[in-house]
Amino acid sequence: MMLKLGLIVAAAGLLLAACSSGGDDPQPAPEAATSSAQSDAQEEQAATSYRAGQSESTAGTETERENEEAAQPSAAPADRGSEDTEQSAEQSAQPSSEQATAQSEAEPAADAEPEQQAMVGQIIETGHRAGLFANRNSVGDPDAAIVITEYSDFL
């Protein structure tokens, strides 16, 4: 009886020993290795993908930065260009507005004395204005060579 129990315990021990040494079994080991390799690969892939993602995202970021940097210089001149254009437009607009203001300021005087300026020009050109007069029924130079006379009734 005791011998049978000893054999059973020994067999169980052997079985346990056989089970514990099952890691040496090539079949389970490759699966474990495969799974671990797969997990490693997945981790590496994940890491790679993460790094790639990072690198991609970084690259993307860098690309975006490059694009932004590339865009900024190009945009800056464009902006500067537009600013310059706007400034030039403003500058070109300012003189026009100033001119408009000046014109608007000068307009009353210009409107008030256009004929007088023309008359001054004629005086300078002809020198006859000093002899002009408007007295009662006569207007012009008393010594003018041409006398135009209108005979008329008001009715």
Add this chain to the structure above:
Amino acid sequence: MVDELVRTGLARFEYQHILNHGPPSVLAALAVECGGDQGRWWDFHDHYMTTQDFSRDGAVALAASFSLDTDEFAQCLDSQKHLDLVEGQHRRAAEAGINSTPTVRINGEGGAVSDALIDQVLDLASELEAEEG
């Protein structure tokens, strides 16, 4: 063209009264001359060229509208101060054979002068009168 001729001193423009329509013509001519006493000869002339009111009160009201001394103007008009002047112009025109109005002479000779040219000179006359007034 006439405007330029007058402005440059090459020509002088004159107006002579013709009294072909009796008292209204005389009143208008006298009113113009009385307006001339206060420096508004051409303004009165231009007014009577377009108005149909040839009454004394109308003339005084016109003087008031030009901010003239209406008492002086009325006295001038009522006393017929310039009657000899206007009748003299009419008489000399009749002696020159001028019977119809308006008649335009250039250096005493008849010529075709358009109304536009006359208006141009009249405007110039009013302008110069205003400048000197």
